[in-house]
Amino acid sequence: VVDISSLYGDTGMFTYDPGFTSTASCESKITYIDGDAGILNYRGYPIEQLAEHGDFLETCYLLLYGDLPTPAQKADFDYRVTRHTMVHEQMTRFFTGFRRDAHPMAVIVGCVGALSAFYHDSTDITDPMAREIASIRMIAKVPTLAAMAYKYSIGQPFVYPRNDLDYAANFLHMCFAVPCEEFKPNPVLARALDRIFILHADHEQNASTSTVRLAGSSGANPFACIAAGIACLWGPAHGGANEAALQMLQEIGTPDRIPEYVAKAKDKNDPFRLMGFGHRVYKNYDPRAKIMQKTCHEVLSEMGIKDDPLLDVAIELERFALKDEYFIEKKLYPNIDFYSGITLKAMGFPTSMFTALFALARTVGWIAQWKEMIEDPSQRIGRPRQLYTGHAKRDYVSIAQRR
Numbered sequence: 001v002v003d004i005s006s007l008y009g010d011t012g013m014f015t016y017d018p019g020f021t022s023t024a025s026c027e028s029k030i031t032y033i034d035g036d037a038g039i040l041n042y043r044g045y046p047i048e049q050l051a052e053h054g055d056f057l058e059t060c061y062l063l064l065y066g067d068l069p070t071p072a073q074k075a076d077f078d079y080r081v082t083r084h085t086m087v088h089e090q091m092t093r094f095f096t097g098f099r100r101d102a103h104p105m106a107v108i109v110g111c112v113g114a115l116s117a118f119y120h121d122s123t124d125i126t127d128p129m130a131r132e133i134a135s136i137r138m139i140a141k142v143p144t145l146a147a148m149a150y151k152y153s154i155g156q157p158f159v160y161p162r163n164d165l166d167y168a169a170n171f172l173h174m175c176f177a178v179p180c181e182e183f184k185p186n187p188v189l190a191r192a193l194d195r196i197f198i199l200h201a202d203h204e205q206n207a208s209t210s211t212v213r214l215a216g217s218s219g220a221n222p223f224a225c226i227a228a229g230i231a232c233l234w235g236p237a238h239g240g241a242n243e244a245a246l247q248m249l250q251e252i253g254t255p256d257r258i259p260e261y262v263a264k265a266k267d268k269n270d271p272f273r274l275m276g277f278g279h280r281v282y283k284n285y286d287p288r289a290k291i292m293q294k295t296c297h298e299v300l301s302e303m304g305i306k307d308d309p310l311l312d313v314a315i316e317l318e319r320f321a322l323k324d325e326y327f328i329e330k331k332l333y334p335n336i337d338f339y340s341g342i343t344l345k346a347m348g349f350p351t352s353m354f355t356a357l358f359a360l361a362r363t364v365g366w367i368a369q370w371k372e373m374i375e376d377p378s379q380r381i382g383r384p385r386q387l388y389t390g391h392a393k394r395d396y397v398s399i400a401q402r403r
C-alpha cells in the first residue's frame with residue numbers, strides 16, 4: 001500500500017502490485033488452486049480424477065455449467081458441439097492470405113478473431129442464448145481452425161471434421177488424415193490427447209484468462225476476447241513455454257551438458273531460464289506435470305519409442321535441478337509444459353503446433369470465465385490504476401528555444 005496523495009490527492013487506499021502477485025481481480029467458482037499443496041480442482045473435482053476417469057467434453061460441460069453432466073445432458077452437449085465443428089467455407093479463403101511459413105499461432109489468433117465477422121448472431125453479449133451458442137461454437141471450431149492452420153503450413157488440403165469421432169480423435173483425423181488414404185485415429189493416442197486437453201482446460205486467473213476477462217469487461221464480443229487470450233498465451237513465459245521447453249531439451253542434447261545449462265539458468269547476468277520450470281502459483285509441484293509425465297511414457301510406449309534422447313535429457317534435468325540449492329530455495333519445479341512437448345512430438349505434432357494445442361484446450365476455460373464474468377451483476381470494466389513515476393508538471397517550450 002503506498003501513499004499517493006502527492007500525485008492524486010486523497011484517493012483512499014491504493015495498492016501497487018506489479019504482476020498482480022497478491023491482488024484478486026474477481027470472484028470465481030470455476031477453478032481452485034492451492035499452489036503450496038499442489039492442488040488443482042475444476043468445480044471441486046480434483047484434476048487427477050478428471051484426467052483418469054473423465055473425458056474432455058464432460059470437463060467442458062463441468063467448467064461451463066458447474067456440474068458433471070447426466071448421460072442425457074452429455075449426449076446433448078456432445079451433439080451440439082459436433083454439430084458446430086465446421087467453419088464457414090469462406091474461412092478457407094481467409095487462410096490462403098497467410099504465408100505458408102506463418103506460425104500457426106499467428107494464423108489462429110487472426111482466424112478466431114475473424115469468426116466474429118462470420119457469426120454475427122452470437123456476438124450480442126447481452127443475449128444469454130447468443131452467449132450459449134458462441135461458447136459451443138468456440139469449443140467446436142477452434143480445433144478445426146487449428147488443424148486447418150497445420151494443414152495449410154504443410155501444403156496439404158484441409159480435412160473436414162468427422163462428427164462420428166470423439167473430440168480428440170477428430171482432431172487427430174483433421175491433422176493427420178490425407179484424402180488418398182484411409183485414416184483410423186489411434187485410440188491410445190486419442191485418449192492421451194483427450195487427457196492433455198483436460199489438463200489444460202482451465203487454470204483460474206493466469207495471464208491469458210485475465211486478458212480474456214479484461215477484454216470482455218469492455219463488452220467486446222466473445223470471439224474477439226478469445227483471440228486476445230490466444231495472443232497472450234503465445235508468449236514464452238506462458239503457453240509458448242511448451243515449444244521453448246522442447247527447443248531447450250534439443251539444444252542441451254545430451255545429459256552431460258545439463259550442468260552447463262543449469263549454471264546458465266542460475267546466472268543472474270544471463271537471461272536464460274530453464275523452460276518448463278517454475279510457476280507463479282505452484283510452489284511445491286504442478287499436479288498437471290505429474291499426470292503429463294505419465295502420459296508421456298504411455299505415448300512413447302504406444303509409438304514404440306524405447307530410447308528417446310529428449311526424454312533422457314528431461315528426466316536427468318529434472319533430477320539434477322531438484323537437487324540443486326537454487327531451484328530448491330526458489331521452489332522451482334517442472335510445470336505442465338516440461339513433458340508436454342516430448343509427448344506431442346511423439347504423437348507427430350511439429351513444435352510450432354504445441355501452443356496451438358494448448359490454446360485449443362484452454363478455449364473452454366476462457367469461455368467459461370468470460371461467461372461467469374458477463375453473468376456477474378457486480379461486473380465493471382477492468383481498469384487497473386498506475387503509479388505515475390514521470391515528470392511533474394512542466395511548461396511547453398517552443399522548438400526554437402529548445403537546446
Ligand code: ACO
Pocket residue numbers: 019236237238239241265266272273274275276277278279280281330332335336337
Ligand atoms: N529458471 C531459472 N530461474 C528461474 C526460473 C527458471 N525457469 N523461473 C523463475 N526463476 C527465478 C527468477 O530468476 C527469480 O529469481 P530472483 O528471485 O533471484 O530474481 C525467481 O526464480 C522468481 O521468478 P519470477 O520470474 O519472479 O517468478 P514469476 O512467478 O514471476 O514467474 C514463471 C513464473 C514466468 C513461470 C517463471 O518461473 C518462468 O519464466 N519459467 C520459465 C517459463 C515457463 O516454463 N513458463 C510456463 C509457466 S506454466 C504455464 O503457463 C502453463
